[in-house]
Structures are given as C-alpha cells and as structure tokens.
Amino acid sequence: MAGPLVKFERVQKSYDGLTLVVKNLNLEIPKGEFLTMLGPSGSGKTTTLMMLAGFEPATNGEIWLSGQPVNNVPPHKRGIGMVFQNYALFPHMTVAENLAFPLKVRNFSKSEIDAKLKRALDMVQLSGFENRKPGQLSGGQQQRVAVARALVFEPDLVLMDEPLGALDKQLREQMQFEIKHIHQRLGVTVVYVTHDQTEALTMSDRIAVFNDGEIQQLSTAEELYDTPNNSFVAQFIGENNRFSGQISKVNGKQCEVTMAGGQKLRALNIVGGTAGTRTRLSIRPERVEIVADSKKHANVLPARLHEIIFLGDHVRARMSVAGNDDFIVKIRHNNRQELVAGDEVKIGWHIEDCRALDEIGATRQ
Amino acid sequence: MALILEDVQVMRAADGTPLKLKLARSMRRQQLKSLALIAPLFLFIVISFLVPILMMLRNAFYDPDIHDNLPQTLVEISHWDGKDVPNEDTFAAFAADMKLAQKAKQAALVGKRLNYEIPTLKSKTTVTARKLEAIEHGPWKEALIGLDPVWGENETWAAIKRASSVYTPFYLLNVIDMKQGADGSLQQTAPERQIYRAILLRTFGISTLVTLLTLILGYPVAHLLATTPQRTASILMIFVLLPFWTSLLVRTTAWSILLQDGGAITQLLSVTGISKLLNFLGLLHGEPALFKTRLATVLAMTHIQLPFTLLPIYSVMKTISPNYMRAARSLGATPAYAYWSVYIPQTLPGVAAGCLLTFILSLGYYITPALVGGPTDNMIAGFIDTAMNSENNWGKAAALGTILLTATLILYYVYNKLIGIDKMKLG
Numbered sequence A: 001m002a003g004p005l006v007k008f009e010r011v012q013k014s015y016d017g018l019t020l021v022v023k024n025l026n027l028e029i030p031k032g033e034f035l036t037m038l039g040p041s042g043s044g045k046t047t048t049l050m051m052l053a054g055f056e057p058a059t060n061g062e063i064w065l066s067g068q069p070v071n072n073v074p075p076h077k078r079g080i081g082m083v084f085q086n087y088a089l090f091p092h093m094t095v096a097e098n099l100a101f102p103l104k105v106r107n108f109s110k111s112e113i114d115a116k117l118k119r120a121l122d123m124v125q126l127s128g129f130e131n132r133k134p135g136q137l138s139g140g141q142q143q144r145v146a147v148a149r150a151l152v153f154e155p156d157l158v159l160m161d162e163p164l165g166a167l168d169k170q171l172r173e174q175m176q177f178e179i180k181h182i183h184q185r186l187g188v189t190v191v192y193v194t195h196d197q198t199e200a201l202t203m204s205d206r207i208a209v210f211n212d213g214e215i216q217q218l219s220t221a222e223e224l225y226d227t228p229n230n231s232f233v234a235q236f237i238g239e240n241n242r243f244s245g246q247i248s249k250v251n252g253k254q255c256e257v258t259m260a261g262g263q264k265l266r267a268l269n270i271v272g273g274t275a276g277t278r279t280r281l282s283i284r285p286e287r288v289e290i291v292a293d294s295k296k297h298a299n300v301l302p303a304r305l306h307e308i309i310f311l312g313d314h315v316r317a318r319m320s321v322a323g324n325d326d327f328i329v330k331i332r333h334n335n336r337q338e339l340v341a342g343d344e345v346k347i348g349w350h351i352e353d354c355r356a357l358d359e360i361g362a363t364r365q
Numbered sequence B: 001m002a003l004i005l006e007d008v009q010v011m012r013a014a015d016g017t018p019l020k021l022k023l024a025r026s027m028r029r030q031q032l033k034s035l036a037l038i039a040p041l042f043l044f045i046v047i048s049f050l051v052p053i054l055m056m057l058r059n060a061f062y063d064p065d066i067h068d069n070l071p072q073t074l075v076e077i078s079h080w081d082g083k084d085v086p087n088e089d090t091f092a093a094f095a096a097d098m099k100l101a102q103k104a105k106q107a108a109l110v111g112k113r114l115n116y117e118i119p120t121l122k123s124k125t126t127v128t129a130r131k132l133e134a135i136e137h138g139p140w141k142e143a144l145i146g147l148d149p150v151w152g153e154n155e156t157w158a159a160i161k162r163a164s165s166v167y168t169p170f171y172l173l174n175v176i177d178m179k180q181g182a183d184g185s186l187q188q189t190a191p192e193r194q195i196y197r198a199i200l201l202r203t204f205g206i207s208t209l210v211t212l213l214t215l216i217l218g219y220p221v222a223h224l225l226a227t228t229p230q231r232t233a234s235i236l237m238i239f240v241l242l243p244f245w246t247s248l249l250v251r252t253t254a255w256s257i258l259l260q261d262g263g264a265i266t267q268l269l270s271v272t273g274i275s276k277l278l279n280f281l282g283l284l285h286g287e288p289a290l291f292k293t294r295l296a297t298v299l300a301m302t303h304i305q306l307p308f309t310l311l312p313i314y315s316v317m318k319t320i321s322p323n324y325m326r327a328a329r330s331l332g333a334t335p336a337y338a339y340w341s342v343y344i345p346q347t348l349p350g351v352a353a354g355c356l357l358t359f360i361l362s363l364g365y366y367i368t369p370a371l372v373g374g375p376t377d378n379m380i381a382g383f384i385d386t387a388m389n390s391e392n393n394w395g396k397a398a399a400l401g402t403i404l405l406t407a408t409l410i411l412y413y414v415y416n417k418l419i420g421i422d423k424m425k426l427g
C-alpha cells in the first residue's frame, strides 16, 4: 500500500479545555512497523493511543488510517486490535469465548472460528487452556490470551498499552521476545506504549520519545542512544554525563563551550546556538577514556577518582570533573589500569561524542 | 542478647517445648482479645434477637394448651380405639379436667385450641365448662352428652387426641391451607376457607413486582453514577440517598398525602389533561382513584426500596474497568452488543445482591401496604400483626413467620449456589 498506515496530522488533545495533553502531534507509521511510544508518566502516550483507537476524540487535527480520515469512525469500525495494561480479558468468558468474541461479531462461521481459534492458541502456546476462565490463568498466560485476542481477527494494526507492566522482570523479558517474534512473523503493524526504556530499545523499529505531550525525538533505538537531539532524550535514554555552560564560539557544526569554571570544551552544536547561548553538554560514559596522551582527544580534562565499581565486563568509575562530582566513566575491563580511589587522572573524549544540547527546561521547538 | 539465648536454652531444657508453649500462650491472649471484642455485640444479638426469634418460632409447632389442661383425659384417651364413643372413664377424666380448667380460667384456651380443629367447638367448650360447675357427680358420659351432643361424636374426641401432643403441625399446615384429617392424613382446607395461599402468592407477587421495578429504574441510574466523574457522581448520589435520611413512616405518610383522592397526583393528572385522555380512551372512568390501591402500594414500596437495589449494583459497576467496554469495542462490537455481552454479565453479582435484598425486605413490608394499600393488599407481615395483636393467636403468627423465614433462607441458598455469597457486595 502506498502511504503510511497511520498518520497523525497536527493532532491536539485537551480534556479540560485549559491544558493541552497532546500538543501538535505529527506522526506517520508505515505498514509493518513496530513503533514504540516511550515517555514518562503523564506524557500523553495513552491519550495518543486512545485517539488512534477511537475512544477519545481529537480536539484538533486529523488522524488517518490507510489513507482514510477516521475522526468520525467509531472504534468498532476501525478494525484495530488492542492489548490493555491489565489485559481486559472478559472475566465471565472462557479463554475460547474471549478469543471467539471478535470473530463472532464479524459473523464468521463456526468452522472458521474453530480454525482461527486453534491457530491463535498455538501462536501463544496456550492450547489446552480453552475452557479456563481468565481468573484461572497466571499473569503471563492472561497476557498471551490478550495478545492472541487482539490478533485473532487479523487486524492491520495492533495497539498495546504497557502490556507487560504487570509482569515480573523475567516473564517480561520472555514476553518481549514473544511479542517481537509474533510481529515479525505476521508482519502486523504494532504501536506499543511503555515507559521502560530497555523494552523500547530492544523491541522497536522506531521509538517516539514523548514528553509533555510532544514527541521529543522519533528515530531508531541506535540513533536515539547515539545522537539524542535534546537534553530530555539524552537524559531519558541510557546513562549520560552532563555539563552546563555557554557557547563562546561557533565553528560550522561545531562549537566551543565555556563552563562555569572557565574550562573550554569543544562539542557538536546540536542546539544550533550562537555565541552566548546557554547549553548543556552530554557525553555517554562509555565514550570517555582515561588518557595518557593529550593529543589524541579534542577535549581533555583533569579528574579526581572517587569510586571504582567492578561489574565483570567493565568497571564504572565515579569522578569529579570540572565541578561535576557525579561524572561516570565506563572502562572496558581489559583497558583498566591500576586505578584506585583518590587518583588524579586525565580523561578525554572526541568532539563527535560530545553534544551541545538545549538547557534543560526549555524544550526544543 | 547472650543472656536471653541462654535463658531460652534453660527453659527448653526444663520442660521440653517452651517455644510452643510460649506461642500458644501468646496466641491465646490474641484469641481472648478477639473474643472480648465481639462479645458485647454477640451477646446483644443472642439475647435480644436470636433467642426471642427462636422462642417465637417455637410457637409455630408448640402448643401445650390441651396437654397442660386435660392431663387425665389424655391418659384415658390414649387407650381409646377411635371406633366408638370413649368409655365412662374418659368422660369422667374430661369432666374433672374441665372443672379444674374452669377454676383456673383456662377453659377458654382449651376451647380455642379445639376450635382450630373443629370450628364451633370454642363456644361449645366454654359453655360446657361453665355448666359442668353445677354438676356434682356422674355418670359423666350422659351428663356431658346431655350438655351438648357434640361430646357424643367421635370426631370431637379424635380432635382432642390429635391436639394432645405439645407439638402440632396444625399451625404450619394451616398457613398453607392444609389440615390433618380425622385419620391424620393431609387434606386441603375447604375451598371457602383457603386464604393463606392467596396471601403468600400476593406477598411474593408484590415483592417480585417491586424488585423488578427498582431494577429497571435503578440500573441505568447506577450506571450513570458509576461512569460520571466523581464530583458530579457525588451530587447525584445525594439524591439517591436522600430517601434514606427520612424515616420510612414519614415517607409512607407523604405518599398517602400525595395519592389522596383529590391530592397532588390526582390534581396533576387532571390539570395536565391525562385524566381526560384516559377517560376518552376508556381506560378510566371519572377521576383516578389511587389511594388505597395495589398501585399505591407498589409505587410507595418501589420508592422506598430503590436505593437498596441500586447501591449494590452501583458498587459492582464501580469496580468494572472501562477498559472492558473499550476492549469489546476495539474487537468490533457495537456499543449495544458490547454493553449486552460484556458489561451487563459483569454486573450480575450486584444485580443479584440488590434484587435479593429488595425482595427479602419487600416480603416483610407491613406499614406501607397498611397505610396506602387497599384492603386486599395486606401482605404476610400484616397478617402476622393481626394474628398476634387482634386474634392473640401466636401459633399462627409464628407459623406465618416461619414461612417468611424459610422463603428468605431458600432465596439466600439459591443466591449462594448461583452467584456465591462471597461475591455479594452491598456498598
């Protein structure tokens, strides 16, 4: 099919007429993609999903599904499968009745229903559980039934709102794998909501990072981690060292930042500021090296070691650098020298690994 | 620390199971505490509620009037074969017993009891007892039959024999329009004397109707309350609970004022022209008469019972996540089908609890039918009142009460089988 399966066009949502819960959302989701909405609590993820499913009207803007505007299409005519956080399995129906529900309302014949039901149960490895009520299933099993129910009528699009939120860590990881597997096998488009970043990073084709009703960045997991566009994303995804300062010189895509203590650092000018713009520098802990040779790195600073934590394949060193007492460096185990707390060392990093982002609080627009 | 450990060791060495002992002692204190906490209420309920009820219910099958007042007669009559009129000894015993009973002013009780078996025996017994005082000696058989030929009939003596035990099925059979025949077999009461089955049916009928009406009226309101935002819901809830804050008597009286002939409702009907319309359609002749009708009874009872049905339904609905409906919709169900197949089944425990409550409470209605209902709208409770306060017939009152209690327990049992009492939610 030409064009995206889902398209949000300048969509806004307000519940109370005073504040916008979703601000100017523009988003295109191609067919077959696994897109994750990641963000802190209250950032508008569920609201966005509810608008897409048709349970909440968009206050402004238009939502398109397969090229058709759906603002006036009721939920039961959108043909979107949905998995809820607490599964929403109908407690008075058996597993089989739950799974047959979407087929019955579509007037499938008895034999078709049986065939589809069997396939769906096989898919989630729950054959033999047909006649149990949801209350007689474990959390993981209920979750599988919920996934199977959302897929059994073969929708083009499946929405999942924190489907694994109620499971323990081990089961969650197993289910992540299974959901991902099902997605690959069926080629169905999935919009997935979570506030667990590991989940988002491992499962998604693309991730939309939500904050404050806006998409902060929409890109692949790798890009999100390596090249965050703003301080919120840098801070929200993975671990991150930060310095506050002021741009003193701009040089093409690069810039020089002067810190409160007078040190000058060179960085990529992502924020697009001019001389005098306040900025926040972001460096990933594993991109920092302890250096003997000051020539190799663009940025070299003296550091004082506070603590070393051995973590098997790497060690984490916490140090004071230019007034930041919580500067973390990850050192690969075989590169580890004889470091002890209290040592004075020099650390350095490349310009490409140091990004000058917005001063936190002022979101990019 | 070390000291304590040593101590424990010493204790264990001394008497074997010191830890268990200690545990038991501490548990006992806990249990005593719980007992002490519930004891006052428990005693209160037992003394003021349970014991009186059981004593009252005992009257349904316990009736010592004959047993206590005709002891010698009963000894003699136990040898009686029932074929012929009893022998002189029996008559002599009866005469002696009756003289004593008359002296102790108990003869009327004997008469009342015999009257239940054979109507007309009450006056005959009391007259006989009075006249017996003047007769000094026998032969008693002739004397008694001379006083009243009824003593020469076998049925009379069979009735006395039947009534001889302190326990009798008479009252319970009576309130389901049955009786024991002369030979002890079960018989229907004569058709013109059958009244209780109609009363039972009426009681159950009115209760069912009221339950259905409260359900039909209450269910949508409960749904509204459960789904509107908390602030609006709280205000609406006040309106639902408002009737709770007024006494039942006041509300019933208010209804009787509203429903009076020429009262507010009749006036409203004629002012709006509804009376005329109904007259025109032939559904009504003249002004509507609402007061003292079945309609008034049902209306007032429905009004009073509405919150009892509504609140359990509401509390169950509160717990149903809106996600169930959303899930059903996303799976392709129309709103109506989703409501019917997903929402309503989940509210059934609340519906059952609310209806059960209203039905059971309705069975016991007494003041309302008496005040706003017509003469044929009296329900069981009204007859219990009459039996106790007007007829002084405690056996009948207790038997009717037993029927009411049995019906309630059966309903409760059925509910427990169908829904499970642990699922009952009342608010």
Ligand SMILES: Nc1ncnc2c1ncn2[C@@H]1O[C@H](COP(=O)(O)OP(=O)(O)OP(=O)(O)O)[C@@H](O)[C@H]1O
Residues within 6 Å of the ligand: A015, A016, A021, A039, A040, A041, A042, A043, A044, A045, A046, A047, A048, A195
């Ligand atoms: N039905 C509603 N009425 C009014 N405000 C709402 C409603 N639902 C959500 N909100 C508000 O909208 C904002 C976004 O809520 P939303 O549920 O979309 O967040 P979320 O990103 O899904 O958060 P979470 O991770 O906690 O689920 C919140 O501030 C919330 O209080």
Ligand SMILES: [Mg+2]
Residues within 6 Å of the ligand: A045, A046, A047, A161
């Ligand atoms: Mg949410």
